[in-house]
Amino acid sequence: MAATPDQRARTADASLPPRSFGEEGARLSYGDYLRLRDLLAQQAPQSGASDELLFITIHQVYELWFKLLLHELERIRDAMAGGELWHARHLFRRVHAVERVLVEQVQVLETMTPQDFLEFRSVLAPASGFQSVQFRELEFLSGVKDEAYLARLRDADDAELARLRRRLAEPTLWDAYLTALSQRGLAVSDAEIMDSLLAVARDRGSYDDLWELAEDLLTHDETTAHWRMRHVQMVERQIGTKSGTGGSSGAPYLRGRTRMQFFPLLWELRAWL
Ligand code: HEM
Numbered sequence: 278m279a280a281t282p283d284q285r286a287r288t289a290d291a292s293l294p295p296r297s298f299g300e301e302g303a304r305l306s307y308g309d310y311l312r313l314r315d316l317l318a319q320q321a322p323q324s325g326a327s328d329e330l331l332f333i334t335i336h337q338v339y340e341l342w343f344k345l346l347l348h349e350l351e352r353i354r355d356a357m358a359g360g361e362l363w364h365a366r367h368l369f370r371r372v373h374a375v376e377r378v379l380v381e382q383v384q385v386l387e388t389m390t391p392q393d394f395l396e397f398r399s400v401l402a403p404a405s406g407f408q409s410v411q412f413r414e415l416e417f418l419s420g421v422k423d424e425a426y427l428a429r430l431r432d433a434d435d436a437e438l439a440r441l442r443r444r445l446a447e448p449t450l451w452d453a454y455l456t457a458l459s460q461r462g463l464a465v466s467d468a469e470i471m472d473s474l475l476a477v478a479r480d481r482g483s484y485d486d487l488w489e490l491a492e493d494l495l496t497h498d499e500t501t502a503h504w505r506m507r508h509v510q511m512v513e514r515q516i517g518t519k520s521g522t523g524g525s526s527g528a529p530y531l532r533g534r535t536r537m538q539f540f541p542l543l544w545e546l547r548a549w550l
């Protein structure tokens with residue numbers, strides 16, 4: 278089709294991109310599609326401290342990644358339960374890549390000095406990452422369910438509490454993996470599960486997909502523990518042995534949480550091989 282006069286004029290002016298980039302009609306813009314006016318208006322420092330924007334930005338970025346992880350881990354759970362083990366493995370590549378970013382991202386916050394954090398820390402209490410609803414949803418979906426958080430997260434609104442209750446009621450990643458094992462004729466009762474995990478580990482020729490999926494689950498567990506460790510190291514750099522704004526002992530509480538395991542039987546399995 279011959280170029281229109283406007284296209285000819287634009288291609289004559291090399292500085293302008295040709296309309297062929299889909300600007301005909303200009304119905305949807307980058308900013309409108311990503312709702313950037315709303316998104317970039319959501320960083321509201323409470324103090325005049327120059328490092329508070331960093332503090333807010335990194336938390337909001339974490340929460341956006343948590344939102345994506347919840348979406349992908351739900352799809353992985355449903356793929357495992359539905360026998361689509363290839364799809365679960367495919368999505369785990371994405372989950373592991375995001376979780377590596379979450380670990381690396383801690384160093385951005387470590388560019389803030391404790392002196393500059395103290396410029397605004399006083400306005401934060403009693404807010405704390407302890408109140409991250411999505412972080413608890415990730416723990417519940419991964420298999421560590423603790424309904425005590427429903428009472429402890431006093432600032433959670435009704436919709437957030439409903440999400441937490443749904444996560445407590447729904448199957449976990451581990452439940453879905455047990456379903457995948459049972460669909461291959463492997464026993465999954467408490468008394469027999471370790472034998473089934475050993476059967477998979479010792480016969481990767483027959484169960485290569487189930488073995489690789491167990492390794493993917495373990496990488497999710499390991500990378501989350503890695504983030505917990507990097508978080509507490511960062512905390513000790515920022516506040517030392519001070520107690521937390523959320524009311525905890527601070528670093529000692531957080532160090533205790535680094536020992537958490539989503540899939541204890543997959544770790545215990547190593548001792549039996
Ligand atoms: C200067 C930076 C930070 C400091 C000093 C800090 C400190 C703390 C402390 C002391 C706690 C224990 C609860 C409390 O008493 O407050 C905590 C919990 C937590 N923080 Fe942070 N934090 C920082 C940054 C972050 C960031 C960037 C995130 C990312 C989302 C985050 C997520 C969490 C989560 C999820 C918990 C709950 C951990 C659990 O209960 O296992 N924190 N933080």
Ligand SMILES: N[C@@H](CC(=O)c1ccccc1NC=O)C(=O)O
Pocket residue numbers: 336398401404405406407516520521522523
């Ligand atoms: N608990 C932190 C305060 C803090 O880091 C924070 C405060 C408000 C919102 C998110 C936070 N991040 C993690 O706890 C502290 O004790 O300094």
